[in-house]
Amino acid sequence: MSADKGLFQEIAAYKWKFTMTTARKILILLAGLGVVCMLYRLATGLGSATNLNDQWPWGLWIGFDVLTGVALAGGGYGTAIIVHVLHRNKYLAIARSAMLTSLLGYLLVMAGLFMDIGQWFNFWRPFVSWGHTSVLFEVFWCVSCYTTVQVLEFGEIVTEKVGTKYHNFFKKALPVLMVLGIIFPTLHQSSLGALYVIMVDKLYPLWWSPYIGLMFLMSSFFVGPAMICVETALAGKAFKHEVPISVLRGLVRIAGVFMILYLGLKFYDLAARGVVNLIFAGNLEGNMFMAEIILGVMIPVYIAFSSMSNTRKGLITFGILVSGGLIFNRMNVVFTGMSAALGGWYFPSIMEWAVSIGLISIGCLVYCFIAENFNILVHEDHQGAST
């Protein structure tokens, strides 16, 4: 007990910082609005808060907050592989911020999922009632376990400053956590895509594929470096923390290799199923697919392996195109590819937008708070240089 008391005192005594800026005030406003809408949704149900309907049972929250959110948070496990398993210490500078973004991303995904399920008080049910034939079962377990693992991984960072006597314990547990923290995302990043294999006569053939799981996994891996490019550009401005171009360029090239493999798999699969001609059909689906591949994969691959990746501008362009392309891909699977089969109409309601934007705002605010108080952007090696 006395030990716990010491911990609480330590937390109370620690000098917490949170600088107020105009941007942060706007984020707080958006976050507040989101929270109000979330409470309204929980109190009144999905029908009054959303535009979801019997033809479109999944909408913005599943499509964007969950499917896209998890993929964009894929930078965490990707970095864990490169830095902590392969020990490429060159990339240590970005490891912590990438893994923090991932942790926050997953917490937001959990919040988004909680908003979307109709019987939210029943969310724990699959822990005891095992529907193991469902791909969603794998997603549920792996996302839950991975979020727990990430919180524990973050413990190592927190205990540097607060609760320092537990630091050695977390440090020792870290290698095991890292390996677990790669297995779980590998499984659920792919199973998020594999949710759609059962919709074989619904999802448009350009996106439905027996390999859709592998494609989701690969894209979640190569979007990691892209997100790091965007994130370091933003955080670099806000926290005056510049990551060397060579570090980013190395990551972008790793991503580039996987993007080429991804393209290869896509076209092999389309050819094997004899649907390549659908790309040039001139319909909505064909054009959206073409835009997704050219803007989100082909052009960025060119940037990665040309001299453009030597400049910050080139790296940011790469980051925006690849992240945007991934969002585009997930939206195409959830909406464009399903629209012909589902029919009817769906566009997110104002409240659905407010909740999604609110969740992202909360994520940004928490990131800022943590970055100000813990060693995220400045690693031990460079400590004392700034902040």
Add this chain to the structure above:
Amino acid sequence: MAKGVLVDITKCIGCKACQVSCKQWNDLPAKIPEFVDGLTGPPDMDGDTYTVVKFKVVEMAGEYKIRSAKKQCMHCQHPACVSACFAKALEKDPKTGAVIYHPHLCVGCRYCMLACPFDIPKYEWEKTFPLIAKCQFCFDPQDKYDRLSYGKPPACVDTCITGALVYGERDELLKEAWNRINSDPSYIKKVLGEKEAGGTSWLYISDVPFEDFGFRPNLGTRPLPEYSHDFLKYTPIIAVGWGTLLTVLYHYTKRREQVASESDNKDVHL
């Protein structure tokens, strides 16, 4: 043996008595009438409606005729919804073949609605704590809405006055369906539900295309749960194999680093 119902679209007169009896038997509330395609009302199944008779005006040999078909859960032999439910809230009863719903297990994720190839499960959108709504084949382990266990046909079949709905053993109904098709050339040479997605308990025969009533034409004969299984079967191998590989790589690269920086005598930190 698994039960079934044979729907003969040529014998349906569109009286909708089946729709009414379904609502009555299952205590489902009525709604203000709303029609599409002339007489189809409500437009589709919904949170309070397990079955709907769909109407279609078709041109046959220069004459316009009305055809109608009752739609409800097909009670698949390999139900996609059951395999898609991650909380086991949907179950196929092995004795009757009915696909039934256990509300207390439902999380409300709505994956079953997307997995179903016939777009059957609907949702109680207007409720604060909505549940899935779908035909239970008048089978109820809780007894309240049960008919099948008492040897009675479902309420809709019981009320059908023209014999457009016939309840019985699926195998026998399938034989009967082919008998009717082979003895009358006006039928389309197909029993819908015989093989679709691995076969269904409800079987349809018709003299007009099934697509007229919203059945999608491209559904294959392979049971849909197999698609998910083809993915999930790799999970244990990947978890163990990938975990082993990562652990080996971790130690190998760490050792390599240590050897490389031994002159520095500096530890490799995490």
